[in-house]
Amino acid sequence: xxxxxxxxxxxxxxxxxxxxxxxxxxxxxxxxxxxxxxxxxxxxxxxxxxxxxxxxxxxxxxxxxxxxxxxxxxxxxxxxxxxxxxxxxxxxxxxxxxxxxxxxxxxxxxxxxxxxxxxxxxxxxxxxxxxxxxxxxxxxxxxxxxxxxxxxxxxxxxxxxxxxxxxxxxxxxxxxxxxxxxxxxxxxxxxxxxxxxxxxxxxxxxxxxxxxxxxxxxxxxxxxxxxxxxxxxxxxxxxxxxxxxxxxxxxxxxxxxxxxxxxxxxxxxxxxxxxxxxxxxxxxxxxxxxxxxxxxxxxxxxxxxxxxxxxxxxxxxxxxxxxxxxxxxxxxxxxxxxxxxxxxxxxxxxxxxxxxxxxxxxxxxxxxxxxxxxxxxxxxxxxxxxxxxxxxxxxxxxxxxxxxxxxxxxxxxxxxxxxxxxxxxxxxxxxxxxxxxxxxxxxxxxxxxxxxxxxxxxxxxxxxxxxxxxxxxxxxxxxxxxxxxxxxxxxxxxxxxxxxxxxxxxxxxxxxxxxxxxxxxxxxxxxxxxxxxxxxxxxxxxxxxxxxxxxxxxxxxxxxxxxxxxxxxxxxxxxxxxxxxxxx
Amino acid sequence: xxxxxxxxxxxxxxxxxxxxxxxxxxxxxxxxxxxxxxxxxxxxxxxxxxxxxxxxxxxxxxxxxxxxxxxxxxxxxxxxxxxxxxxxxxxxxxxxxxxxxxxxxxxxxxxxxxxxxxxxxxxxxxxxxxxxxxxxxxxxxxxxxxxxxxxxxxxxxxxxxxxxxxxxxxxxxxxxxxxxxx
Numbered sequence: 001x002x003x004x005x006x007x008x009x010x011x012x013x014x015x016x017x018x019x020x021x022x023x024x025x026x027x028x029x030x031x032x033x034x035x036x037x038x039x040x041x042x043x044x045x046x047x048x049x050x051x052x053x054x055x056x057x058x059x060x061x062x063x064x065x066x067x068x069x070x071x072x073x074x075x076x077x078x079x080x081x082x083x084x085x086x087x088x089x090x091x092x093x094x095x096x097x098x099x100x101x102x103x104x105x106x107x108x109x110x111x112x113x114x115x116x117x118x119x120x121x122x123x124x125x126x127x128x129x130x131x132x133x134x135x136x137x138x139x140x141x142x143x144x145x146x147x148x149x150x151x152x153x154x155x156x157x158x159x160x161x162x163x164x165x166x167x168x169x170x171x172x173x174x175x176x177x178x179x180x181x182x183x184x185x186x187x188x189x190x191x192x193x194x195x196x197x198x199x200x201x202x203x204x205x206x207x208x209x210x211x212x213x214x215x216x217x218x219x220x221x222x223x224x225x226x227x228x229x230x231x232x233x234x235x236x237x238x239x240x241x242x243x244x245x246x247x248x249x250x251x252x253x254x255x256x257x258x259x260x261x262x263x264x265x266x267x268x269x270x271x272x273x274x275x276x277x278x279x280x281x282x283x284x285x286x287x288x289x290x291x292x293x294x295x296x297x298x299x300x301x302x303x304x305x306x307x308x309x310x311x312x313x314x315x316x317x318x319x320x321x322x323x324x325x326x327x328x329x330x331x332x333x334x335x336x337x338x339x340x341x342x343x344x345x346x347x348x349x350x351x352x353x354x355x356x357x358x359x360x361x362x363x364x365x366x367x368x369x370x371x372x373x374x375x376x377x378x379x380x381x382x383x384x385x386x387x388x389x390x391x392x393x394x395x396x397x398x399x400x401x402x403x404x405x406x407x408x409x410x411x412x413x414x415x416x417x418x419x420x421x422x423x424x425x426x427x428x429x430x431x432x433x434x435x436x437x438x439x440x441x442x443x444x445x446x447x448x449x450x451x452x453x454x455x456x457x458x459x460x461x462x463x464x465x466x467x468x469x470x471x472x473x474x475x476x477x478x479x480x481x482x483x484x485x486x487x488x489x490x491x492x493x494x495x496x497x498x499x500x501x502x503x504x505x506x507x508x509x510x511x512x513x514x515x516x517x518x519x520x521x522x523x524x525x526x527x528x529x530x531x532x533x534x535x536x537x538x539x540x541x542x543x544x545x546x547x548x549x550x551x552x553x554x555x556x557x558x559x560x561x562x563x564x565x566x567x568x569x570x571x572x573x574x575x576x577x578x579x580x581x582x583x584x
Numbered sequence: 585x586x587x588x589x590x591x592x593x594x595x596x597x598x599x600x601x602x603x604x605x606x607x608x609x610x611x612x613x614x615x616x617x618x619x620x621x622x623x624x625x626x627x628x629x630x631x632x633x634x635x636x637x638x639x640x641x642x643x644x645x646x647x648x649x650x651x652x653x654x655x656x657x658x659x660x661x662x663x664x665x666x667x668x669x670x671x672x673x674x675x676x677x678x679x680x681x682x683x684x685x686x687x688x689x690x691x692x693x694x695x696x697x698x699x700x701x702x703x704x705x706x707x708x709x710x711x712x713x714x715x716x717x718x719x720x721x722x723x724x725x726x727x728x729x730x731x732x733x734x735x736x737x738x739x740x741x742x743x744x745x746x747x748x749x750x751x752x753x754x755x756x757x758x759x760x761x762x763x764x765x766x
Contacts, residue, residue: 124605193616200612201605231612235620239627246714251704254631271636271707276627283623 030551039134041126042551046133047112048445051438053133054104055518057140061095062511064088073504075487082486086155087173089484091143093158094181097292098188099140101430105295106230107136107195109437110223114199116444116542117217119208119559119581121552124201132194139187142180151175157484159281162255162274166247169262179248182241189234196227208541208581210561214319215580217540217565218312221319222298225326230291232330233284240280247272278340282333290329292426294322296433297364297393300386303436304371306538307383309577311566313370314363321360321367328357338406339413347406354404358397365393376575380536381455385436388463389429395467396424399474414484416496417477420470428466435462435517442524443531443547450528454520458513465510472503539567539577603741610744614751617722621755624718628711628762640708642764643695649688650760653723656681657753664742671742675734678749682727689716708763715759723752 030036040046068088071079080088111129115122123129146153155173156165164170165178203224207216243254247269255277256269301312312318334342334350368390377383399421402408412418435458442450479496481488488497534543541561545554559581567578578584631637656678663674693716696702696709703713726749733740 124602125609197609197612201608204608205601205604228612231616232619235616236623239620239623242714242718243627246703246710250710252710252714253636253707254627254710258636271631271634273630273634276630280623280627 039130041122041130043111043115043123043126043129044445044549046129047108047110049133050103050108050111050136051445053137053140054100054108055521057095057099057103058514060144061092061100062514064092064095066507066511068092069500069504069507071486073501083155083172084152085486086157086171086484087147087153087177090155090157090173090181091147091153094154094185095143097158097288097426098185099136099143101292101426101434102192103136105299105430105434105437106192106223106226106291107132109299109434109441110199110295111195112445113219113437113441113542114202114223115206116545116549116553117220117540118203118206118211119541119554119561120202120206121554121558123198124206125198128194129198132191132198135187135191135194139184139191142184142187146173146177146180146184149176149180152177154178154181156181159278159285160244161281162244162247162272162277163257163260166244166255167260167262167267168248169265179245182245182248185241186238189238192230192234196231199223199227200231208558208561210581211541214316215561215564217298218301218315218318218322219295219298221322222294222301225322226291226294229287229294229326229329233287233291236280237284240277244277275337275340275342278337279333282336283330285336286333287329289422289426290325292430293393294325296389296430296436297368299433299437299440300368300389302538302540303382303386303440304368304390305566305568306440306536307378307380307386308371308375309378309568309575310371310375311564311568313367315564315566317363318367321363324360325357325364328353328360332357335404335406335409338409344406351404351406355401358401358404361393361397365390365397368393380439381450381452381459382436382440382536384456384459385432385439388459389432389436391463392424392428392432392467395471396421396429399424412477414482415477416473416481416483419483420473420477423466423470423473428470431466432462435459438521440536441542442528443535444542445548446525446528447531447546447548448524448528449531449535450524451520454516458517458520461513461516462510465506465508465513468506469503469510472499472506475499476503537577539579540565541580544579544581606741606744610747614747617751617755620718621758624711624715625758625762628715629766631707631711632766634707636707638706638708640701640706640712642712642760643692645688645692645695646760646764649685649692650757652681652685652688653753653756656685657750660746660749664746672734675730675742675745679727679730679734682723682730682749686720686723686727689720692716712763715763719752719756719759722755726752 030040030042036042037045040049065088067080068085071085111123114120151172151174153173154160154165154177155171156178160178160181165174168175168178203216203220243252246252247254247256253269253272255274256267256272257274258270260267260269301318305312332350332354334346335354338347338350399417403412403418403421439450439455442448476496476499479493481493481496488494531547533546535547536543541559542549544559561580562582562584563578563580565580567580567582570576570578659674659677659681663671663678666674693713696712701709701712703710726745729745729748733742733745
């Protein structure tokens with residue numbers, strides 16, 4: 001290898017300056033358009049591909065919600081049929097959770113940032129990484145295609161509870177829609193598994209010299225823990241999905257009980273237990289919440305440290321809290337099922353274990369807020385979104401206390417209180433985290449900065465719109481408004497239902513804010529001001545390489561880590577900062 | 585950053601880290617597979633409490649297959665232990681036993697079908713067909729990996745292959761005992 005090679009001359013990187021052994025096709029930088037941007041092995045390109053997929057899918061996911069919010073706000077105008085309503089709600093949930101939030105935050109930002117933050121040339125298995133994206137893409141296409149089969153898309157809810165989902169004559173969407181839903185989810189799980197194996201191996205085995213576990217940025221910890229949770233949780237859903245498919249197409253009765261009568265016809269099934277499916281589903285379903293939320297919190301830790309110019313409070317305790325959250329997160333799934341008819345003693349256990357989780361979460365919250373104390377905060381767009389995240393974690397978390405208490409949940413279950421709560425957590429927290437990450441790492445994606453004015457408009461419309469929507473929904477739930485209804489006619493629900501037009505209009509406001517983001521994203525990618533190596537005066541490793549980094553991430557040797565990830569408030573006047581690889 | 589020459593650490597450690605990465609990946613895949621079979625076990629134990637449960641006798645051939653797969657774990661272990669030169673023979677033996685097991689499982693299915701026990705006949709039969717199929721998929725994955733290992737036997741990470749192979753073997757013993765005696 002000659003000494004004069006510069007970053008960007010792709011062919012410069014030969015076999016031995018990569019972190020992987022011989023035989024990797026990506027050892028030589030790609031030159032053609034297709035190998036560079038389409039079937040790319042480069043984690044940065046794959047990360048951007050995921051982000052673009054998420055942006056595309058968000059148009060469908062959010063569009064569906066606008067459609068059924070219109071129906072809820074102004075019923076009686078034939079905006080949609082009741083069958084379409086359940087389909088659209090189902091598909092909104094599925095698309096937003098798996099193809100927008102998970103794709104953008106876990107897969108998109110994770111792919112982009114993990115190797116850069118730990119000082120690696122690329123992921124441990126670049127080919128697997130590429131396959132992971134090219135598996136989620138068909139999954140997304142199949143999900144979209146399910147709108148256009150006979151009967152339309154699945155209407156069984158994103159939780160696909162049997163018997164509704166296990167029989168093919170219950171709803172129009174149950175005929176083919178649910179089958180395609182299961183197929184798409186199977187591909188999604190395969191894709192997530194390939195990505196997750198890569199993340200774990202990369203984080204555990206490819207860290208730069210000197211990057212001990214306790215020197216990793218908290219984002220990396222969050223991605224690692226979230227990934228492990230997902231990898232251990234998805235097999236349970238896989239097993240449940242296999243049995244559900246057999247119930248649908250194989251004539252078995254794993255989940256189908258005796259005595260079912262569908263459309264006047266008695267069913268032949270006997271002995272199955274629908275409750276079993278709920279247990280299996282939520283064994284993944286609850287950890288999945290942390291799979292989505294933890295990376296967002298991780299991004300907030302990094303962003304807040306950078307713009308408060310202070311290291312996060314109690315780094316170690318944050319890491320321990322994350323581990324405790326992961327452990328407890330695996331054993332609290334039953335709090336989704338308090339009214340399902342399971343044993344009340346079991347309910348008591350799930351109630352207590354769930355309330356326990358608030359302790360490590362409170363530590364995380366205190367640590368996030370603690371960094372702000374007496375700090376000279378720089379209110380950039382990523383910082384605003386990170387602060388918005390902290391606010392949403394707090395607000396959403398308080399609602400969680402009520403829902404975790406099984407006695408209170410008897411009243412709140414299946415009301416808009418639940419809808420408001422989980423949207424704050426896995427909607428607002430994750431999206432503010434994603435946006436904070438996108439504005440923050442944009443220089444590392446495209447070598448340019450995003451527009452701050454548009455960014456702030458985006459932030460305020462998002463935060464006002466979403467908070468209005470979801471806090472009002474809490475009150476609607478308190479007022480007894482039930483979820484999953486196409487139209488309300490019961491007198492007792494009318495006071496709460498009368499707030500629906502307001503909720504819908506705030507949802508439109510939040511949606512309009514996202515258009516500002518789309519314009520900002522694509523305009524800035526092409527025309528934004530050029531970014532330097534470290535535009536935010538941050539300290540972690542991704543800011544020690546040019547923006548955007550070339551193939552192989554560092555033009556020279558890999559950085560060697562010499563200190564903590566958050567070297568802020570250093571120097572004699574306390575205003576300095578120390579890069580994680582500084583030689584001092 | 586004055587030179588782009590990889591330093592000695594990167595050159596000497598990087599290839600070893602690929603083996604480490606593969607090991608991490610295999611470890612997590614084993615953990616995931618254990619979660620999968622645990623989930624099926626839990627489902628089985630719940631479902632068998634229903635009123636319609638009626639156990640069916642398993643064909644004797646099941647135990648012949650169990651012996652085959654246990655034997656294949658022995659050959660796999662020998663392949664891992666012997667020097668690189670002799671490994672391919674034992675890897676081939678393992679693959680052969682694995683394929684024999686799969687053929688045996690097809691005959692078990694055939695015998696059950698001849699008796700009139702299909703996937704929807706009874707909940708026990710449903711579990712039998714499903715678990716044997718899921719297990720066969722894991723075994724097929726193991727055979728595929730071993731075929732690659734056979735081609736580059738001298739350099740293949742046989743420890744990782746063995747971990748997966750023993751998992752598949754152990755899972756089968758577990759599944760067979762569950763289906764036969766619970």
